[in-house]
Amino acid sequence: MTSPLPIKFYQTGTFTVGNRLLDVSVRSVQSDSQRNNSLNSGHRACQGCGEALGARYALDAAMRAVNGRLVVANATGCLEVFSTPYPESSWRVAWLHSLFANAAAVGTGMAAAMKVKGRTDVRVIAQGGDGGTVDIGFACLSGMFERNDDVLYICYDNEAYMNTGVQRSSATPAGARTATTPAVGEAPGNVMNQGKNVPLIAMAHFIPYVATASVADLRDLETKVDKAMRVHGARYLHVHVPCPLGWGCDTGDTIKVARLAAESGLYPIFEAEYGEITGRRMIRKRVPVDEYLKLQSRFSHLFKTTEGRARVAQIQAIADRNIARFGLVPEGAPA
Amino acid sequence: MNKPFAITLDIGTSLVNKTGTWRTERPVYVDRLPPCNNACPAGENIQQWLFHAEEGNYEAAWREIMKNNPLPAVMGRVCYHPCEDCCNRAKLDSAVGIHAVERFLGDLAIAQGWNVKAEKPSTGKRVLVVGAGPSGLACAYHLALLGHSVTVHEAGPAPGGMMRFGIPKYRLPREVLDAEVKRIADLGVTFCYNRKVEDLDALMKAERYDAVFLAVGAHLAKRAYIPAGDASKIMDALQLLRGVEAGEQPMLGRRVLVYGGGNTAMDVARSAKRLGAAEAIVVYRRTREKMPAHDFEVQEAMDEGVMFKWLTTITAEKDGEFTVEKMRLDEKGKPQPTGEFETMKADSCVLALGQDVDMSFLKQVKGLTVTDGVVEVGPDMMTGCKGVFAGGDMVPAERTVTVAVGHGKKAARYIDGYLRGATYQAPPKHEVASFDLLNTWYYSDAPATVQPALDAARRTESFDEVVGGLDQSNALFEARRCLSCGNCFECDNCFGVCPDNAVIKLGPGKRFKFNYDYCKGCGMCSTECPCGAIRMEPENI
Numbered sequence: 001m002t003s004p005l006p007i008k009f010y011q012t013g014t015f016t017v018g019n020r021l022l023d024v025s026v027r028s029v030q031s032d033s034q035r036n037n038s039l040n041s042g043h044r045a046c047q048g049c050g051e052a053l054g055a056r057y058a059l060d061a062a063m064r065a066v067n068g069r070l071v072v073a074n075a076t077g078c079l080e081v082f083s084t085p086y087p088e089s090s091w092r093v094a095w096l097h098s099l100f101a102n103a104a105a106v107g108t109g110m111a112a113a114m115k116v117k118g119r120t121d122v123r124v125i126a127q128g129g130d131g132g133t134v135d136i137g138f139a140c141l142s143g144m145f146e147r148n149d150d151v152l153y154i155c156y157d158n159e160a161y162m163n164t165g166v167q168r169s170s171a172t173p174a175g176a177r178t179a180t181t182p183a184v185g186e187a188p189g190n191v192m193n194q195g196k197n198v199p200l201i202a203m204a205h206f207i208p209y210v211a212t213a214s215v216a217d218l219r220d221l222e223t224k225v226d227k228a229m230r231v232h233g234a235r236y237l238h239v240h241v242p243c244p245l246g247w248g249c250d251t252g253d254t255i256k257v258a259r260l261a262a263e264s265g266l267y268p269i270f271e272a273e274y275g276e277i278t279g280r281r282m283i284r285k286r287v288p289v290d291e292y293l294k295l296q297s298r299f300s301h302l303f304k305t306t307e308g309r310a311r312v313a314q315i316q317a318i319a320d321r322n323i324a325r326f327g328l329v330p331e332g333a334p335a
Numbered sequence: 336m337n338k339p340f341a342i343t344l345d346i347g348t349s350l351v352n353k354t355g356t357w358r359t360e361r362p363v364y365v366d367r368l369p370p371c372n373n374a375c376p377a378g379e380n381i382q383q384w385l386f387h388a389e390e391g392n393y394e395a396a397w398r399e400i401m402k403n404n405p406l407p408a409v410m411g412r413v414c415y416h417p418c419e420d421c422c423n424r425a426k427l428d429s430a431v432g433i434h435a436v437e438r439f440l441g442d443l444a445i446a447q448g449w450n451v452k453a454e455k456p457s458t459g460k461r462v463l464v465v466g467a468g469p470s471g472l473a474c475a476y477h478l479a480l481l482g483h484s485v486t487v488h489e490a491g492p493a494p495g496g497m498m499r500f501g502i503p504k505y506r507l508p509r510e511v512l513d514a515e516v517k518r519i520a521d522l523g524v525t526f527c528y529n530r531k532v533e534d535l536d537a538l539m540k541a542e543r544y545d546a547v548f549l550a551v552g553a554h555l556a557k558r559a560y561i562p563a564g565d566a567s568k569i570m571d572a573l574q575l576l577r578g579v580e581a582g583e584q585p586m587l588g589r590r591v592l593v594y595g596g597g598n599t600a601m602d603v604a605r606s607a608k609r610l611g612a613a614e615a616i617v618v619y620r621r622t623r624e625k626m627p628a629h630d631f632e633v634q635e636a637m638d639e640g641v642m643f644k645w646l647t648t649i650t651a652e653k654d655g656e657f658t659v660e661k662m663r664l665d666e667k668g669k670p671q672p673t674g675e676f677e678t679m680k681a682d683s684c685v686l687a688l689g690q691d692v693d694m695s696f697l698k699q700v701k702g703l704t705v706t707d708g709v710v711e712v713g714p715d716m717m718t719g720c721k722g723v724f725a726g727g728d729m730v731p732a733e734r735t736v737t738v739a740v741g742h743g744k745k746a747a748r749y750i751d752g753y754l755r756g757a758t759y760q761a762p763p764k765h766e767v768a769s770f771d772l773l774n775t776w777y778y779s780d781a782p783a784t785v786q787p788a789l790d791a792a793r794r795t796e797s798f799d800e801v802v803g804g805l806d807q808s809n810a811l812f813e814a815r816r817c818l819s820c821g822n823c824f825e826c827d828n829c830f831g832v833c834p835d836n837a838v839i840k841l842g843p844g845k846r847f848k849f850n851y852d853y854c855k856g857c858g859m860c861s862t863e864c865p866c867g868a869i870r871m872e873p874e875n876i
Binding site: 009010011012013015016017018019020021028030031033037039040041042043044045047048049050052053056083087088089090218244250251252253254255256259285 | 346347349350352354776777778815817824826830832833836850853856857859
């Protein structure tokens, strides 16, 4: 009998969290029953919270990468509030909260302190939501990048201030309804602009590593965290985390919504080193933005009027531009 | 007050906060019935044996098949695989080649000499099986596994029934059939050939049988009255196929008409080509869509150059000229004569019009009811006569090898119950796992491995097997295309996607359980389960 050819087909490959057919060494951190569970049960995040999930994905991967030698600074926001109502804490990592605006600066301080103490084994992560990152903490973040401090900053982007009641942030997407951009008047919902793209701004600081990721692609996220923890200097990871409450989607659809954001091209997933894009996650099954928008009541007003439909077309144009700009579909593939 | 520097407050863990109280719906692990298993007439647990095969554990996979079907190598070749017709993967790319993997496992078992042993101690009960076709073989096998002493009486000179005397060699090589029958004989089943049962009552008394399973098949060819000349060459399909099996070379001539539209007609037409006929023409009274033959057999026949004449009946023959009448389909799809005739020249004509059951010896069995030429049985496969069971082509059902094997197994279970003085209770069926319950995003894209088919020009010349098999590498590939519809295959998705760590992983083979103390009931596990094995149920509030 001739020796069988090597099989490179594993039923679900790396799409699922685990896979019994893959060698243990290449399985995900999350599939390990001994994973750290950095954010433990009993936290008070809403049902189906994407941010709680994203934080556990990212920190568990980081804990494995640095062998448990990790300290974390957290900005004010949902993540801080739901995880640490006195006297309870859900964190199974060394964790510190200071203010809304200064997580990056606290991270910088921690990294400096470790350096002074000679603790080269201890690594630092600073993290926050989109409010604490793209708006309130932006100056501290830019400074941390500019000084190339040895911190990985992780932004969990749920596209508005959810903790205080869904107010618009500069990461809120075009056309979305929030408490401060209601679906009334001549131009309902958020303004139709391109928003503030912090990953691209981070790249403009020419720091060693910048990446975007999503809770919809665990393996990609874990790989990027692992990669980020293997380099020193300022690093930035932007994670897309749907919020069922603020987005008005079903609590069971969190990952589905995140997946459609990536597959429609609205949320491009890529990585960059020293200001140059070095990798992108290709779209596997391209969908029109409608499929993404229709699952969320924050966009429902767009589907009720002719003007709204025109705005959907504009949102589609944003997705198409992302796809062309980042090269998210192979050349020659049908649009 | 013994706290670290700058710490002034006591701290506690959030585990004291049982968020399970928030829940209005709870996720529940379920097992659903995969469509393949649901469609299998032999009742195989296809998904389960594919699960073993996916890991490359071929022996475990083969043993799983053997729980329900003693003839995997045969079935992998001749079954019309209804499992693949309803495979959910067909809606994604193409159906999993279940029959190809089954055949691979069956062939591997023969090559490796894998065997089975009786599961239960000897009961001392004696069962007679009449007929060594697929149904009789399956029943004998299962009864032997259950500890009964089984004797098979076969009228013919060799085992297999229609598998030997109806199915041509190019679809089922005889050494494969012989190997799988030998395995049943090795279990201790006694086979008596050339023993046609004439008086059932007398035989049962003389040889002290406690129960009997009748599986004599349907071997009498149906005839159509065609007025024909003295020198006419009109024969029936079974006569031809039996002759070929015995090594005869029937003189069919250059141009052969095959009358009928079933699978037997396809077998005859393709055999005729192999016997040297330049033209084999299937004459059928209805259209291709209405033909009872399976589509792939019609296709394979066409590939080999078999011709078809639809909407036609044969009415008479004289000096090698056949008079045929054109038909048309009425509103109900029934063929009606049109009165338009034409003639077709042909050297011979083979009638493939179906078969009847030979009822001669059954007439004396008391309590037996025969309706429309077949024996009536209850849901337990028992005839009107106590202790006499029947199955296969002689009872009302679709006439295929797989249905027959299924009858054999089912009857064996009820016979076992009958002999033990109890009634076999079939376990309840789960609901079927339909395509809409799956989250197909998670499955890798992969087309089906097409079995290498022999070159069409080459295969019509001989009775070599037409369809080739898989090897280790592509069999594994094919098995891994299974979606595991409706049953957990331990992909860890629920364990990974829960934002509340409320899923407990129990380890390989043990699946998962929910920690309802913390599960908030968001439903993400259920949405992201690839195979539809988690159901959300309302809480009693």
